[in-house]
Amino acid sequence: MREIVMLLVVAFGLGQSDTLPLKVTGLVPVPKPDLTQFELVVQTQLGQVEAGLQGTDDPTQLSLYLGEAGRHYHAYQLMASAKACYQNAILLDPNNAKWVYLLASLYRQEGLFDLARHYFVESLQLAPDYTSAWIQLGDISMEQGKIDDAEAVFKRALELDPEAVAAEVGLGRVAMEQDRPKDAIALFERALAQVPRADRLHYLIGTAYRAMGDREQANRHLAQAGRIGVRTPDPVLDALRELVISVSGYMTEGKKAFGAGDYDSAIQFFTKVIEIDNTNAEAHVNLGSALTLANRSDEAFKVFLAATELNNPPAELFYNLGFLFAQKGDFSSAEKQFKTVLNMEPTDQAAALLLGQVLEAQQKTDEAKSHYRIQMEAFPTNLDITFRLGFLLLQDDDFAGFSQLIASLSDESLRTHMDLAHLAARFWATSPDESLRDGARAVATMRWVLTQSQAPKALESMALACAVTGECDLAIIWIKKAIAAVDEQDPLSQRFRLVLRQFQATNCQQGG
Structure with missing residues (x-):
C-alpha cells in the first residue's frame, strides 16, 4: 500500500522546486508548504524544521526529523506535507508506532477510512496497548458499517482501560445498531455518570429511549442534548497542540478544545492568545466563555469586564456579560448589557428574549410586555417570545388579551x-x-x-x-x-x- 501511495504522489507531478530537497533517495517527495500564510514566528519555527530535514543524510536521524516535521505540519494543518513526512519516516523506520498512528489519524481526519483502518491496524501491531488507537479503529469500523468488528475493538479498549468512556459510548452505539436500545441506554448512562458535562450523550440516550417507545424519557433527554462529547486522552495526538505557537493556531486549538468540552485546554490556548495580543476581543470572549463553562464564573466575569475597555468589543461580549450579571441576580446591570447587544445587533433573538426575562425579574411587567410585543412584530415565528408575553398576560388576568394572542396562531x-x-x-x-x-x-x-x-x-x-x-x-x-x-x-x-x-x-x- 505504501508503494501505491508513493506512485500517487509522483503522479501529481510535484517538481523539484515544489518539494523539499532530501539527501536520502527513494523517498516520497515532500511538498514544500507556503509559509507566508503564517505569522513570522511560525515561519521561523517551520523554517528551522525544514532546515533539519535538509541537513542530514543519515537514514536513522532523518526518520526522526521527518516524523517531527510531519508533526509540525500536522499541527498547522499542512496535510499534504505532513502526510509525505509520515510516509517517509515509516519507510525509514517501519517499527515506529508513533509515525504509523499519526498517519492513520491524518487519513481519518481527511475521511480516507480504508487507509486510516490499514494504518491503525498496523500501529496496533507495533503498540497493542495504546487504547486511543483501539477507540479510533472502533469509530472507523462504525463509520464503515463493520458493527461486529467495532464491538470487538471497543471491548478490547475497555479491557486495556476500564475508564475509557469513549469505548463505553462506542459499545452503546454498537448496541443501537444491533437493536438493543435497553443495553445502549445502560452504557450511555454509565458514561454520562462518569462525565456529567458530556451533554451530547443526552441525544444518544434520548434516541435510545425513543427506539423503546418511551417518548417522555426520550424528550426529557433530547431537551438536555448539547455539543460536548466524551474523549479518551490521546497523548500522541494531544502533543500536536503543544507545537502551535501562533495566535491563529492557538485560537484554532482553543476552539477545537472548547467544542470537545475540554475547557481547561481551551482556557490555556485562549490565555496564550491574550498574552501575545491583549487587544484580541475574540480571545477575551472565548476565554470568558470557557471559564464560565468550567464553573469559574468569577474569573469569567473579570475577563468580560476588562474586555469592555477594548476597541470595538463584539456584541457576544455584552451578551455573555449580561448572562453572568443575571446569574448573579444583578438584573439591572444585565438589562443594560442586553440592551447594548440589541443596539449593536437588533436581530439577536436570544438577547431579545433574555432582556424580556430580566425585565420580568425586576417586576417591570408593563415594560416587559411592551418589549415582547415589539419583538413579536420583528420575529413573528419566535414562539419563546410569544410564550413569555402570554404568560404575563395571564399573570395580569388579561384573559381577553391572551385569547387574542393565541387566536393569531x-x-x-x-x-x-x-x-x-x-x-x-x-x-x-x-x-x-x-x-x-x-x-x-x-x-x-x-x-x-x-x-x-x-x-x-x-x-x-x-x-x-x-x-x-x-x-x-x-x-x-x-x-x-x-x-x-x-x-x-x-x-x-x-x-x-x-x-x-x-x-x-x-x-x-x-x-x-
Missing part, C-alpha cells in the same frame, strides 16, 4: 412549542371568562402535548380539558393518572386530589 404553529401549547390548552379549559373557553380545542391540543410529555401537570390539564367538554369519566381517569404520577408528599398530590373530589362531587359540571 394556527394549531400547526402552536404544536411546535410544547410550553405554549400547554398554556393555551389550560386556558381554553379553565378560563375564568367562560365565553373564552374552548374544550374541544383544549382536548385536541393536550393530546399533542401528551405525546411530548407525560408530566403530572400535563395529565392534570388533560383532565381539566375533558371536564370542560363534559367527558367526566375520562377527566377522572386522567386526574387519577396525575395523582399516581407524584409522590404522596408532593404538594401537587394534594392539589390533584382536590380536583378529583370536585369532579366526583359535581360530575364535572363546572369544568374543574
Whole structure:
C-alpha cells in the first residue's frame, strides 16, 4: 500500500522546486508548504524544521526529523506535507508506532477510512496497548458499517482501560445498531455518570429511549442534548497542540478544545492568545466563555469586564456579560448589557428574549410586555417570545388579551412549542371568562402535548380539558393518572386530589 501511495504522489507531478530537497533517495517527495500564510514566528519555527530535514543524510536521524516535521505540519494543518513526512519516516523506520498512528489519524481526519483502518491496524501491531488507537479503529469500523468488528475493538479498549468512556459510548452505539436500545441506554448512562458535562450523550440516550417507545424519557433527554462529547486522552495526538505557537493556531486549538468540552485546554490556548495580543476581543470572549463553562464564573466575569475597555468589543461580549450579571441576580446591570447587544445587533433573538426575562425579574411587567410585543412584530415565528408575553398576560388576568394572542396562531404553529401549547390548552379549559373557553380545542391540543410529555401537570390539564367538554369519566381517569404520577408528599398530590373530589362531587359540571 505504501508503494501505491508513493506512485500517487509522483503522479501529481510535484517538481523539484515544489518539494523539499532530501539527501536520502527513494523517498516520497515532500511538498514544500507556503509559509507566508503564517505569522513570522511560525515561519521561523517551520523554517528551522525544514532546515533539519535538509541537513542530514543519515537514514536513522532523518526518520526522526521527518516524523517531527510531519508533526509540525500536522499541527498547522499542512496535510499534504505532513502526510509525505509520515510516509517517509515509516519507510525509514517501519517499527515506529508513533509515525504509523499519526498517519492513520491524518487519513481519518481527511475521511480516507480504508487507509486510516490499514494504518491503525498496523500501529496496533507495533503498540497493542495504546487504547486511543483501539477507540479510533472502533469509530472507523462504525463509520464503515463493520458493527461486529467495532464491538470487538471497543471491548478490547475497555479491557486495556476500564475508564475509557469513549469505548463505553462506542459499545452503546454498537448496541443501537444491533437493536438493543435497553443495553445502549445502560452504557450511555454509565458514561454520562462518569462525565456529567458530556451533554451530547443526552441525544444518544434520548434516541435510545425513543427506539423503546418511551417518548417522555426520550424528550426529557433530547431537551438536555448539547455539543460536548466524551474523549479518551490521546497523548500522541494531544502533543500536536503543544507545537502551535501562533495566535491563529492557538485560537484554532482553543476552539477545537472548547467544542470537545475540554475547557481547561481551551482556557490555556485562549490565555496564550491574550498574552501575545491583549487587544484580541475574540480571545477575551472565548476565554470568558470557557471559564464560565468550567464553573469559574468569577474569573469569567473579570475577563468580560476588562474586555469592555477594548476597541470595538463584539456584541457576544455584552451578551455573555449580561448572562453572568443575571446569574448573579444583578438584573439591572444585565438589562443594560442586553440592551447594548440589541443596539449593536437588533436581530439577536436570544438577547431579545433574555432582556424580556430580566425585565420580568425586576417586576417591570408593563415594560416587559411592551418589549415582547415589539419583538413579536420583528420575529413573528419566535414562539419563546410569544410564550413569555402570554404568560404575563395571564399573570395580569388579561384573559381577553391572551385569547387574542393565541387566536393569531394556527394549531400547526402552536404544536411546535410544547410550553405554549400547554398554556393555551389550560386556558381554553379553565378560563375564568367562560365565553373564552374552548374544550374541544383544549382536548385536541393536550393530546399533542401528551405525546411530548407525560408530566403530572400535563395529565392534570388533560383532565381539566375533558371536564370542560363534559367527558367526566375520562377527566377522572386522567386526574387519577396525575395523582399516581407524584409522590404522596408532593404538594401537587394534594392539589390533584382536590380536583378529583370536585369532579366526583359535581360530575364535572363546572369544568374543574
